[in-house]
């Protein structure tokens with residue numbers, strides 16, 4: 119039997135736009151994801167109708183047996199135009215949600231920005247515009263003032279790589295732009311927004327959630343090793359070094375400058391601001407095996423497709439790679455010191471419901487991986503499974519199912535899957 123540390127957080131995670139629906143309710147303003155249909159053609163108009171069904175969903179969280187819940191606030195519900203005036207109905211909604219969680223002994227872990235930027239701010243350039251950072255700091259301060267007496271842990275920004283790159287370079291996420299320079303600029307401002315929010319905090323703890331993607335060279339050749347190092351720089355080091363060391367890695371600064379010109383939007387003092395926060399959030403889904411690919415954009419490498427490698431896959435086609443999670447956590451401590459870590463997301467697409475043996479096995483192997491890291495001295499304080507329930511998976515719509523709870527989108531009925539019961543037992547016993 120593997121026991122976890124006392125006070126370990128056993129949570130599940132969601133984000134506002136992926137579950138709430140009710141986009142016109144209570145004075146909410148538009149966000150960049152409103153009406154943004156990716157390749158699936160689906161939109162978040164209804165999603166899980168959680169904005170209306172939240173009381174039932176909180177009951178369900180209680181029944182599952184988790185002791186923490188990570189969710190995001192919709193910025194456009196609090197500030198419909200991104201800035202004052204504040205919409206009191208939006209504020210009151212999350213106030214009730216937080217109280218209901220606490221009544222059931224569930225710790226609310228609150229994300230401030232999970233991609234649903236107010237459209238009014240996008241109209242002024244969104245995250246490419248440095249002014250958005252100050253709008254975010256004001257929004258963060260308002261949330262700290264309103265809920266900080268009950269919320270201890272705050273996630274400032276969710277996955278600046280994904281929002282920055284998929285939204286501003288690949289164009290497959292909102293706002294749908296395709297410009298690497300704009301993406302690097304947006305990422306810089308997202309990191310700066312994290313730092314500014316951390317400065318505004320008066321009590322509690324902040325952390326940023328990174329989409330970390332451990333890389334492994336496809337062979338021992340120098341070219342593949344170099345390729346894996348660049349891929350690591352692009353996905354991981356750019357973010358980790360900035361927040362945890364207060365500097366961007368020199369090799370990547372140079373590579374970006376070669377591709378997009380001088381990064382003159384990085385001003386003196388910015389990295390001191392960025393280097394803030396009390397813990398780091400790790401979102402982990404899979405690893406990358408990387409080989410050199412001269413001429414490939416934006417950098418000369420490619421990630422070997424999991425199907426090509428003859429490795430176990432989730433139903434979403436990603437490699438199931440739990441030991442890479444242990445490696446990643448051990449590396450974080452080795453390279454960046456003893457900063458507390460929350461696994462803010464980990465999960466997978468599996469089709470079955472209510473019987474989902476694949477997800478049950480995925481959970482077990484990844485929790486063992488986390489436990490292995492803890493035994494090696496890595497200060498992991500909690501684990502949040504993505505996701506509490508099936509939801510709107512961005513550009514992929516409703517087809518991929520990540521939930522511990524099944525959602526029937528016709529009736530909005532929720533059914534706990536086998537994995538949900540299994541996870542609840544682990545959470546309750548604090549052991550695997």
Ligand code: FCB
Pocket residue numbers: 133136276277280329401463504511512520
């Ligand atoms: C992460 C996102 C989250 C969800 C999972 C599957 O990149 O943070 O919202 O879409 O992937």
